[in-house]
């Protein structure tokens with residue numbers, strides 16, 4: 001392991017109040033998003049959409065790295081320039097989602113375990129050769145009446161740590177993503193409790209498996225009310241509860257925390273991040289690694305039409321700039 005190179009990449013990913021663009025939707029998730037929008041789900045359309053995102057003017061002013069999907073890391077611009085090369089030319093760092101998705105956990109109805117550890121070392125080496133310098137693995141935790149079980153938390157934490165150790169061995173910075181889903185009618189307090197339980201388990205496994213905390217990033221959910229709860233916590237309450245959970249569970253050795261958006265609207269995801277940056281000193285960089293909350297306005301503006309590419313790129317760069325402002329505590333919509 002080249003420790004200095006790992007530390008340099010980790011720091012570059014969270015420097016200057018920049019964040020990450022998650023554009024690593026699997027083909028099935030991308031199909032879902034395209035169908036919702038009435039866009040044809042074909043390989044050329046997915047390629048065109050990803051080219052639009054990667055080449056958005058001034059995206060690199062607010063975004064340090066892009067998380068790609070396996071299909072995307074092999075794709076190129078219309079003129080033949082590989083996407084990885086375009087990302088580097090724009091001063092950003094290419095990354096790759098390496099998990100193979102959350103599958104039903106045997107014996108635990110309603111819970112999942114993320115797969116993809118078999119053969120992972122070889123896949124990571126392949127992605128490093130293609131130019132990736134960081135990776136992502138998402139474990140999913142479901143809140144229900146009887147869930148999450150200790151088993152689901154333990155096996156997902158174990159898999160996240162095995163993935164992270166393999167990444168560091170290969171020279172890729174692991175983004176460790178334990179996502180407590182917003183789905184359900186649970187309270188803010190219940191989300192806080194489950195998020196803390198999950199993060200404690202994840203850091204215990206990372207430590208037990210020898211993962212270098214200084215050479216990784218955490219990608220957690222924010223602590224919010226369940227999406228179906230009739231009592232939605234306000235922006236200040238979400239920011240307070242999220243910071244409290246993170247301060248209790250995430251060692252200061254971790255250089256950065258980059259949130260997923262998890263189904264929040266673009267405006268709320270920015271407002272929550274902004275509220276966490278109101279002068280309280282924090283031990284880690286705190287930024288964004290949004291998928292939907294960055295892409296949704298761009299996807300809507302594009303709508304599959306070549307004539308709308310410029311407007312879609314503007315929408316993306318604007319949303320990214322809003323979130324960089326949120327990291328500085330100065331976000332105002334419009």
Ligand code: 13P
Nearest residue numbers: 022260261262290291292
């Ligand atoms: P969302 O921001 O849309 O939750 O996506 C982030 C992500 O990378 C999920 O794995």
